[in-house]
Amino acid sequence: MNDKNLQYILASRPVGWVEERNFRLVESAIPVPKDGEVLVRNHYLSLDPYMRGRMNEARSYAPPAVVGEVMLGGTAGEIVASRHPQFAVGDKVIGRLGWQLYAVSDGTGLSKVDTGKFPLSTYLGVLGMPGVTAWIGLFDFCVPKPDETVVVTAACGAVGSVVGQLAKIHGCRAVGIAGGAAKCRYVVDELGFDACIDYKAGNLWSDLKAATPQRIDCLFENVGGEIFDTLLGRMNAHSRIALCGMIAQYNSAPYPMKNIASLLVNRVRLQGFIVTELLPRWPAALTDLSTYVVAGRIKYRETVADGLTQAPSAFIGMLQGQNFGKQLVRLI
Amino acid sequence: MNDKNLQYILASRPVGWVEERNFRLVESAIPVPKDGEVLVRNHYLSLDPYMRGRMNEARSYAPPAVVGEVMLGGTAGEIVASRHPQFAVGDKVIGRLGWQLYAVSDGTGLSKVDTGKFPLSTYLGVLGMPGVTAWIGLFDFCVPKPDETVVVTAACGAVGSVVGQLAKIHGCRAVGIAGGAAKCRYVVDELGFDACIDYKAGNLWSDLKAATPQRIDCLFENVGGEIFDTLLGRMNAHSRIALCGMIAQYNSAPYPMKNIASLLVNRVRLQGFIVTELLPRWPAALTDLSTYVVAGRIKYRETVADGLTQAPSAFIGMLQGQNFGKQLVRLI
Numbered sequence: 245m246n247d248k249n250l251q252y253i254l255a256s257r258p259v260g261w262v263e264e265r266n267f268r269l270v271e272s273a274i275p276v277p278k279d280g281e282v283l284v285r286n287h288y289l290s291l292d293p294y295m296r297g298r299m300n301e302a303r304s305y306a307p308p309a310v311v312g313e314v315m316l317g318g319t320a321g322e323i324v325a326s327r328h329p330q331f332a333v334g335d336k337v338i339g340r341l342g343w344q345l346y347a348v349s350d351g352t353g354l355s356k357v358d359t360g361k362f363p364l365s366t367y368l369g370v371l372g373m374p375g376v377t378a379w380i381g382l383f384d385f386c387v388p389k390p391d392e393t394v395v396v397t398a399a400c401g402a403v404g405s406v407v408g409q410l411a412k413i414h415g416c417r418a419v420g421i422a423g424g425a426a427k428c429r430y431v432v433d434e435l436g437f438d439a440c441i442d443y444k445a446g447n448l449w450s451d452l453k454a455a456t457p458q459r460i461d462c463l464f465e466n467v468g469g470e471i472f473d474t475l476l477g478r479m480n481a482h483s484r485i486a487l488c489g490m491i492a493q494y495n496s497a498p499y500p501m502k503n504i505a506s507l508l509v510n511r512v513r514l515q516g517f518i519v520t521e522l523l524p525r526w527p528a529a530l531t532d533l534s535t536y537v538v539a540g541r542i543k544y545r546e547t548v549a550d551g552l553t554q555a556p557s558a559f560i561g562m563l564q565g566q567n568f569g570k571q572l573v574r575l576i
Numbered sequence: 577m578n579d580k581n582l583q584y585i586l587a588s589r590p591v592g593w594v595e596e597r598n599f600r601l602v603e604s605a606i607p608v609p610k611d612g613e614v615l616v617r618n619h620y621l622s623l624d625p626y627m628r629g630r631m632n633e634a635r636s637y638a639p640p641a642v643v644g645e646v647m648l649g650g651t652a653g654e655i656v657a658s659r660h661p662q663f664a665v666g667d668k669v670i671g672r673l674g675w676q677l678y679a680v681s682d683g684t685g686l687s688k689v690d691t692g693k694f695p696l697s698t699y700l701g702v703l704g705m706p707g708v709t710a711w712i713g714l715f716d717f718c719v720p721k722p723d724e725t726v727v728v729t730a731a732c733g734a735v736g737s738v739v740g741q742l743a744k745i746h747g748c749r750a751v752g753i754a755g756g757a758a759k760c761r762y763v764v765d766e767l768g769f770d771a772c773i774d775y776k777a778g779n780l781w782s783d784l785k786a787a788t789p790q791r792i793d794c795l796f797e798n799v800g801g802e803i804f805d806t807l808l809g810r811m812n813a814h815s816r817i818a819l820c821g822m823i824a825q826y827n828s829a830p831y832p833m834k835n836i837a838s839l840l841v842n843r844v845r846l847q848g849f850i851v852t853e854l855l856p857r858w859p860a861a862l863t864d865l866s867t868y869v870v871a872g873r874i875k876y877r878e879t880v881a882d883g884l885t886q887a888p889s890a891f892i893g894m895l896q897g898q899n900f901g902k903q904l905v906r907l908i
Contacts, residue, residue, distance in 0.1 A: 297841075304841050305813065468837065481637065487840050500832025505800065508819050508848040509629075509636050516840040 249274045250552050252315045252343035258299055261495045262563060264556040266299070267315060267343075275348040282331045282354070284339065284347050286321035289552070289573040290368040291559045292402075293466075296494040305518050315343040318373060320357070320364045321575075331356070338367045343555055345575055362537070369402050369570035370544040371533055377519040378406035379529035381464055381486035382414075384522075385515040390415030392461035393480075397471055399440055400427040402544075402570035403488065406533070407464045408437045409542045416462070419455045421448075421471060423565045430568060435543060448474050459483075468492045469499035476503035485514040495563065545569030581606045582884050584647045584675035590631055593827045594895060596888040598631070599647060599675075607680040614663045614686070616671065616679050618653035621884070621905040622700040623891045624734075625798075628826040637850050647675040650705060652689070652696045653907075663688070670699045675887055677907055694869070701734050701902035702876040703865055709851040710738035711861035713796055713818035714746075716854075717847040722747030724793035725812075729803055731772055732759040734876075734902035735820065738865070739796045740769045741874045748794070751787045753780075753803060755897045762900060767875060780806050791815075800824045801831035808835035817846040827895065877901030 248271050255268040277283045298309045298316060309316050319341040323331050328351050331337070339354040341347035357367045369375065381403075388394050394411035398404040399420025408418040408431065420431040420440040428440035439455040441448060452474065459480040465472055468490025479485075493499055507514060536542040547567040549558035555573045562571040580603050587600040609615045630641045630648060641648050651673040655663045660683050663669070671686040673679035689699045701707065713735075720726050726743035730736040731752025740750040740763065752763040752772040760772035771787040773780060784806065791812040797804055800822025811817075825831055839846060868874040879899040881890035887905045894903040 305843065468840075472836075490837050490840055493837065498834040498837060500834055501836050502830040502832055504804075504833050504836070505822050505825065505830060507846060508800075508822055511637065511848045511850055511853070512846075513848075514839060514844075514846040516843045516845075518843055521843070 247274070248272065249344060249346040251345075252552065252555055254299065254309045254311050254313060254315045256311060257301060258296075258495075262296065262299065262556075262560050264560070267556045269553065274346045277325050277327050277348050279327050281348050281350050282323050282328045283325035284319075284321045284337060284341055284349060284354070285324045285576070286319040286341055286345055286347065287574070287576045288320040288365050288368055289343055289555060289575060290318035290320075290373070291555070291562050291571040291573060292318070292373070293489055293491045293494065293563065295559065296491070296563060305521075316340065317342050318368055319347075320368050336364055338372065343552065345552060362534070365546060365548075365570075365572055366537070366544070368572060369546060370406055370537060370542060371530060373519060374402035374570060375406050375533045376526050376529040377488060378403045378410060378464075379533060380519055380522055380525050381488050381517060382407050382410050382462070384525060385486035385517060386462035386464060386484045388414055388416045388462045388484075391417070393417045393419060393456050393458050394462040394464065395419045395421065395456065395460045395475060395478075396464040396466070397421045397475070398466035398489070398491065398565075399431045399437065400568055401466065404464070404466055405431070405435055405544065405569055406542060409435055409536075411462075412436055412438075413536065413541055417456075417458070421467070421475075427568065430545075443471055449477075452478055462486075464488060466491060473499065473501045473503050476501070476506040479506050479510045479512055481510050483510055483512050485512060487514055487516040491563065547571050549573045551575070579606070580604065581676060581678040583677075584884065584887055586631065586641045586643050586645060586647045588643060589633060590628075590827075594628065594631065594888075594892050596892070599888045601885065606678045609657055609659050609680050611659050613680050613682050614655050614660045615657035616651075616653045616669060616673055616681060616686070617656045617908070618651040618673055618677055618679065619906070619908045620652040620697050620700055621675055621887060621907060622650035622652075622705070623887070623894050623903040623905060624650070624706070625821055625823045625826065625895065627891065628823070628895060637853075648672065649674050650700055651679075652700050668696055670704065675884065677884060694866070697878060697880075697902075697904055698869070698876070700904060701878060702738060702869060702874060703862060705851060706734035706902060707738050707865045708858050708861040709820060710735045710742060710796075711865060712851055712854055712857050713820050713849060714739050714742050714794070716857060717818035717849060718794035718796060718816045720746055720748045720794045723749070725749045725751060725788050725790050726794040726796065727751045727753065727788065727792045727807060727810075728796040728798070729753045729807070730798035730821070730823065730897075731763045731769065732900055733798065736796070736798055737763070737767055737876065737901055738874060741767055741868070743794075744768055744770075745868065745873055749788075749790070753799070753807075759900065762877075766877075775803055781809070784810055794818075796820060798823060805831065805833045805835050808833075808838040811838050811842045811844055813842050815842055815844050817844060819846055819848040823895065879903050881905045883907070 396407040411418040431440040466489040469492030743750040763772040798821040801824030
């Protein structure tokens with residue numbers, strides 16, 4: 245057990261790509277819980293694309309991260325001291341305690357999880373926010389019917405990998421878009437998608453046409469930019485788009501989209517969404533997801549960086565698409 | 577009564593702007609109805625923006641108009657000969673009989689209308705396809721709540737003018753976008769919108785901010801292009817867009833849209849739609865609309881070109897925004 249706390253502070257807002265100097269590592273005393281509080285030792289930090297948006301000052305769906313304060317993020321850890329009636333030492337909890345080893349909490353946003361059945365880290369991935377994002381976006385907003393074609397971008401990521409597997413379970417044709425041959429092999433051979441297009445191969449449009457003979461009925465969009473624009477040109481009449489992320493342009497000027505008329509011509513329904521606003525749907529999603537994980541019908545992979553000091557480089561790598569599945573930082 | 581039929585044939589597909597030479601006027605014998613058919617003398621031809629899309633060969637929501645055949649379009653007219661049990665001479669009917677004085681029909685798509693209460697032409701406008709488009713787009717897809725801000729583009733047109741008046745009846749703030757000071761005065765002074773922005777004045781963004789202090793909750797989009805892109809930058813969290821038309825780019829290359837990320841950031845729901853696919857909703861819409869027209873709560877204006885030979889120039893003028901309200905061609 246460390247005798248000091250380590251924290252990453254947001255040192256400055258990035259302009260374009262995130263750089264390591266946007267974060268500053270600081271050492272501080274381990275905080276002491278007051279009455280009604282707990283002390284948590286974080287075991288895993290979750291790294292997620294949405295964090296890039298929170299590093300900006302612009303108006304968005306949530307308040308921005310604050311320069312000079314601990315960088316925000318989801319965490320999984322263990323109660324190591326408790327003056328709170330609902331938490332005991334040894335309880336495993338997930339929460340949003342940020343980029344640090346220790347944190348005090350009054351219990352707000354802290355949930356106990358059962359690590360008897362699933363490893364602690366899964367509650368940040370397939371059985372956590374990314375898995376629930378996949379489930380809600382697919383079933384509530386794409387609303388696929390069996391035999392329809394579901395396309396998901398960032399298909400190798402924590403969200404996309406679950407989207408395609410859920411689509412297959414639902415009887416759909418699942419087509420992924422990912423960057424690189426290795427990712428595409430994983431998506432098809434291990435996750436069981438029907439096809440995966442390596443957009444870096446340079447033939448996105450022709451490869452897309454070949455992989456979607458019946459066009460696209462459901463698009464689960466994580467990437468935005470030129471890939472999204474290309475996919476819009478392949479939508480079916482009365483198709484649906486769950487707009488979940490636009491990672492391609494989090495670090496650059498917006499891509500000038502040319503195929504927006506497809507939304508009209510094809511009478512598309514598009515829904516932008518943020519999973520944390522949809523809490524009533526989480527229990528149903530988690531019931532489904534845990535059932536499928538136990539049955540081996542949903543597989544997942546984690547890319548784990550070792551130690552808090554690796555968090556900035558792992559985060560930058562994830563924004564560049566270097567991860568397979570869920571990107572984590574192990575803190576113990 | 578003419579002793580010949582006059583018809584406009586689609587002579588060629590336009591490249592960019594429609595030109596008069598894309599249409600060819602031909603004279604032919606008045607057709608003779610066979611058993612089970614009627615002969616209709618058209619009194620009004622409806623000119624609508626969607627026709628521009630149908631002049632292209634591209635895949636769209638409906639088959640394209642055919643080169644060498646009568647140009648398609650909605651019509652209102654009178655039965656002048658009948659060998660059909662459900663239609664009698666003198667019945668007034670609306671249908672889709674195209675750019676011509678006379679047409680034979682087996683009754684498919686032909687509806688009798690009551691001209692005792694409303695003039696025949698209104699069944700092509702406020703009590704026809706444009707009015708129903710406004711009603712369905714607003715109430716089924718924008719789903720405004722009282723006190724929300726509804727913005728509609730092409731606010732002076734046959735659809736937009738009804739959208740804003742319905743929004744006011746529903747207790748919303750109604751803001752129009754139109755081209756020119758005269759249109760904006762009409763929209764505010766006669767139709768009762770709360771505000772109207774003349775996009776030709778060159779201050780769209782600052783005028784928009786001033787006219788929408790609470791941002792935009794509902795956008796009824798008829799125009800597309802740069803105006804749509806600008807409006808996207810003003811959407812509220814959880815706002816809704818009814819995507820009805822994109823007239824700004826029917827005659828040109830697509831405008832490169834830069835504000836698509838707003839759909840994600842603001843968790844927007846967008847629905848592209850075509851009113852002719854939504855027939856089950858027409859009766860409710862028409863009941864509402866006729867009630868409001870009778871009560872004087874919905875006003876409408878018609879721009880009427882005189883004679884079939886004026887149809888091409890009137891159509892081109894409408895695509896350029898020269899009309900106030902519903903653009904018609906009087907054929908009698």
